[in-house]
Amino acid sequence: MSFLTSDKPIQLHSADYYKACAIGGILACAPTHSLVLPLDLVKCRLQVKPGLYSSNAAGIASIVKNEGLLKVYTGLGATFIGYGLQGMGKYGFYEYFKKTYSDALGFSNSLVYLGASASAEFLADIMLCPFEAMKVKIQTTIPPNQVQNLTKNLYSGLVPLWFRQIPYTMVN
Template identity: 55%
Template sequence: MVFTPSYWIQSAAEKKPAGIKLYSPEYYAACTIGGIAACGPTHALVTPLDLVKCKRQVDPKLYTGNVQAWRSIIASQGLGGIFTGFGATIIGYSAQGAGKYGFYELFKKQYSDLVGEEFASKYNTLVYLAASASAEVIADVLLCPWESLKVRTQTSNTAYSSVFDAWKKVTAVEGVAGLYKGLAPLWCRQVPYTMVKFASFEKTVQAIYSYLPKAKEDYSLLAQTGVSFLGGYIAGVFCAVVSHPADVMVSKINAEKQAGESMGAAVGRIYGKIGFSGLWNGLPTRIVMIGTLTGLQWLLYDSFKAAVGLPTTGSKK
């Protein structure tokens, strides 16, 4: 990796070719590691926001706002209380990031080759959507058990000393399958979210460069990663709105699904209780959280790629 200041302020065109060949196994391995670095720490960082969001989704009357919620939690549990779910979050979203970014790069290349260069260039949004959806289906299988433990830890009355204690207690009663009961709702939340996240990011970055006076490769890596953050934040706002109803339902199902109850019955019962408006509980908080998350993720991901000598994500001008 290269961390010297001059490396980051030179234009990409002035740099030596990357030691890692594009679309090689090493390239996809680097993208996978970049995904871990982008997703795990960022999701863990906003655990206090996520904690309040989940609690308010389950019980909208519990708190009047984020500050009041944090004060209440700290008063009863200490400062560490606002980081409830941190362990499950960093493990789960590191695994998800590996699958999300690594497989996205793989599927984007494979689908582009499958439809041909001309079609892939003309209809690149379709390629982004297909590649991101395929990647997320796999990534969610990796995330699901840890997401289940996170939500249970944050919203249930059961005391867990750690994420591994939660795993042991939950699987002792429900088996490992119990940690996957939220997989279908998770797909409903995450697949549209990721499709919007990747496609809108790619198109937003493309639009930003189209308004700039120079081609992408004529800008420094520092400037390019700045564009990545801005494009990621804008994409994150769209992501939050599109995926929020499913996010609420995931929280409700993990907290309230009854033993022996089918998924359809659980969704119908919960929806009957909260109604359409209830699906939007906590949206303002989630917009701030997801916008920040997505911006930081693309910043970290493209910074990692740049550090190992790979080009940042996004089409050239």
């Protein structure tokens, strides 16, 4: 990763450029999604058992009181890895597809950018989906002694993920 320590500028559309975009995506997505994990934990548990908590704050307080402070970060590993991979794909592939589509069409405009973002998110979600599935299972159904069930149906939520994330990413 010579581009991280070099004094010379990164050449646009070079391998170092795409690596920098991918690393930027990891840094933009993994820590931010991990930071709000306590809210996600409460949301996921409420989806499985409505009425479990009266509010987000009450849910977090209940988890801390009954399970311990660190339990509000249940699913942290899967979240950090999954959203890191998604960010890597979203940022890196977007720049790649933007260049590739522009070159193939001979022009660059908003439609090219929309296509590039949709293509990037399509691939990024393939990387995210199994980790998101594991995170939800860890947060809602999997007791610690049943980890073998963690890897079942890891892509069952991929199509709904695409329907949510692809339009969102295109708008962004």
